[in-house]
């Protein structure tokens with residue numbers, strides 16, 4: 001990595017201040033900065049043609065309520081050509097997070113950025129702007145999700161940083177709320193987080209990992225959440241234990257999420273809500289439609305008695321699965337999405353949380369009508385149908401659905417009618433496997449794949465991510481797998497490669 005470790009930066013700054021005979025106060029601050037003020041690293045996100053969000057968060061004891069943090073962004077790694085700079089105030093009320101938003105930068109360019117506060121300097125990060133709206137520049141990106149810290153090391157992130165993509169799309173489960181088993185590889189804090197302080201501590205645990213920091217520092221990210229940023233299987237304002245104080249818990253979790261990641265200032269949660277869904281254009285090549293399938297969803301169908309959350313049920317025992325009033329996105333987001341597709345671009349990429357393809361665990365033509373997990377799109381099949389009907393009506397030939405959540409690599413054709421393998425393929429789906437969270441038993445997946453012939457690839461036994469390259473003609477997808485997720489130094493290799501041609505939905509091996 002080209003980035004200096006933070007302590008090297010700190011020492012250089014300290015040495016520089018001593019050499020130039022700075023005021024004693026400054027030296028005292030620099031000495032105080034032997035406490036790492038940037039322990040969680042730096043990140044950038046949500047690139048636009050003229051800017052992006054630059055993020056850091058101040059750490060260490062004795063931070064004042066408000067701290068001025070200077071940021072600078074340069075053309076070159078040596079920071080000899082500064083193109084923009086400014087100051088943001090990090091406030092205790094928002095976790096001393098910094099969300100700087102440079103504007104007026106050149107489109108389609110790479111930049112370097114860093115922060116200075118309290119006499120300390122952060123590591124440098126690398127970021128870029130999106131291409132101009134008229135440009136058809138290709139896009140290389142990675143989808144990743146589900147990085148349970150106590151289940152594995154982040155060898156996958158090391159490889160992502162080495163891949164140096166234009167963009168990482170993180171599709172949910174950035175943290176996990178579980179306490180760790182004593183036998184776990186590495187430890188979460190004790191207990192389930194319920195308060196702002198506890199969620200902040202959980203993010204800090206994750207973000208102290210140097211390989212995760214390296215991936216953040218390598219390129220801008222675009223993020224959506226799934227459930228574990230709050231708690232497993234929550235739905236809207238319903239917690240999985242039906243706890244009455246869940247709205248306060250969710251508000252605390254949403255705030256910590258915003259504080260710890262490179263979101264725009266304008267997205268800061270208000271009254272326990274955070275608008276996450278939206279569209280992001282990559283020149284005239286692609287529109288990325290980021291969805292939020294947690295905040296506005298109806299609660300899961302046919303829940304277990306006395307509790308919230310998901311279930312696995314047959315269609316026969318749970319006819320509510322087919323109730324058209326049930327929604328995964330909420331009415332407002334569904335209406336927004338119906339209008340948001342880019343008909344003038346070859347690609348529409350749907351950055352969302354979970355597997356969209358129907359996935360049944362028993363014969364869908366049998367008397368039980370198939371067996372479904374209620375937390376995913378199968379639990380909200382009418383919502384999926386409405387979405388795919390729009391794709392068909394608008395004749396959108398380049399819809400690619402990107403997902404996470406299920407800890408497996410899936411490649412699927414999204415069909416007009418999932419019961420009929422000969423029906424038209426409307427869109428292509430790639431579900432990245434997890435960075436470190438454990439997957440289902442592969443034997444179960446293998447047994448279910450023949451029931452789901454539109455699923456072209458299904459492997460739950462490897463951790464990793466999916467790497468894409470997209471131009472006006474095609475998308476190439478490479479399924480990347482970690483040899484041993486218990487080893488931070490593990491090699492990462494390509495397990496399979498698929499191609500999607502523009503205007504021809506469906507993956508080709």
Ligand SMILES: [Fe+2]
Nearest residue numbers: 146173405437
């Ligand atoms: Fe997950």
